[in-house]
Amino acid sequence: MIQPSGKTVDHPKIREEVGKLCTRFPGEHWNKLDTERAYPTEFVRALTDAGYLLVLIPEEYGGSGLNILAAAAILEAVQAKGRNRAACHAQIHTMGSILRYGSPERKERDMPEIASGMLRLQASEVMEPTSGTDTSSLHTTARRDNDGCVVNGQKIWTSRAEHSDLMLLLARTTPRDQVVRKTDALSTFIVSMKTVQGLTVQPIRTMMNQNSCEVFSGEMHIPADALLGEEGRSFRYILYGMTAEWLLIATECIGDANWFTA
Numbered sequence: 001m002i003q004p005s006g007k008t009v010d011h012p013k014i015r016e017e018v019g020k021l022c023t024r025f026p027g028e029h030w031n032k033l034d035t036e037r038a039y040p041t042e043f044v045r046a047l048t049d050a051g052y053l054l055v056l057i058p059e060e061y062g063g064s065g066l067n068i069l070a071a072a073a074i075l076e077a078v079q080a081k082g083r084n085r086a087a088c089h090a091q092i093h094t095m096g097s098i099l100r101y102g103s104p105e106r107k108e109r110d111m112p113e114i115a116s117g118m119l120r121l122q123a124s125e126v127m128e129p130t131s132g133t134d135t136s137s138l139h140t141t142a143r144r145d146n147d148g149c150v151v152n153g154q155k156i157w158t159s160r161a162e163h164s165d166l167m168l169l170l171a172r173t174t175p176r177d178q179v180v181r182k183t184d185a186l187s188t189f190i191v192s193m194k195t196v197q198g199l200t201v202q203p204i205r206t207m208m209n210q211n212s213c214e215v216f217s218g219e220m221h222i223p224a225d226a227l228l229g230e231e232g233r234s235f236r237y238i239l240y241g242m243t244a245e246w247l248l249i250a251t252e253c254i255g256d257a258n259w260f261t262a
């Protein structure tokens, strides 16, 4: 990979080491998982222990503070070996929204545990059965109550929902007809999936072992500090995170080598 400056920013050592790690999990291992519709827990644990899933987290939170090109090298190396990065690629980048828009308290609380792999933040709920690409027409609502919000709605294709502790949820906090720009009505919440009441996760059977789910929120109460950043400003937060995801999925090279750490 070459930056516009001409500086080589490929990561041959990372690619080589990731490749070696992948060989510990041969094709038969993946075929068995696929047959059993099982999650590649051991593979994800090995990537975590080797420090590959924390590369975009700044060093002050226990990450390695590398840039998105290093993350792209890791994920591309996984795919080049025929392994499935979709099992955990979101653990690398989803926390970018928290790093950029989260409160200092939230970052202090969650980031070290996300970096260590103790907390999995690898699910994000944007897509709904009736909104698809047209995100601003989503129907899930979050209404204020005394000490937080109550969420109602349905999401679909929420990948890794069964294997995540935290989830980013995009919901409507103001009716669409009460805002000037329709994107102003959306807010993002950080949901503690293992403890919240009113959340139902239902796996979707797919041709490939994608671990995607339908997720239903029925009068789901979340605390006030679950709100990420400012209320009604989340369209940009989600786009920020998605841009990183798209870049990593495409393993394309961008000039801004400090995507999450600038």
Ligand SMILES: Cc1cc2nc3c(=O)[nH]c(=O)nc-3n(C[C@H](O)[C@H](O)[C@H](O)COP(=O)(O)OP(=O)(O)OC[C@H]3O[C@@H](n4cnc5c(N)ncnc54)[C@H](O)[C@@H]3O)c2cc1C
Binding pocket: 123, 124, 125, 126, 127, 131, 132, 133, 134, 156, 157, 158, 159, 160, 210, 212
């Ligand atoms: C395996 C898998 C995993 C996924 N994981 C997640 C996840 O973890 N979290 C999550 O939130 N979502 C996830 N998704 C959802 C994914 O982001 C959506 O599939 C995507 O947003 C497209 O929505 P849709 O299928 O309704 O397509 P539609 O919105 O119906 O679009 C269909 C086609 O029309 C095009 N199109 C739509 N609107 C326009 C327009 N105005 N002008 C021109 N072209 C247009 C689109 O580009 C697309 O090609 C996942 C999907 C899959 C299949």
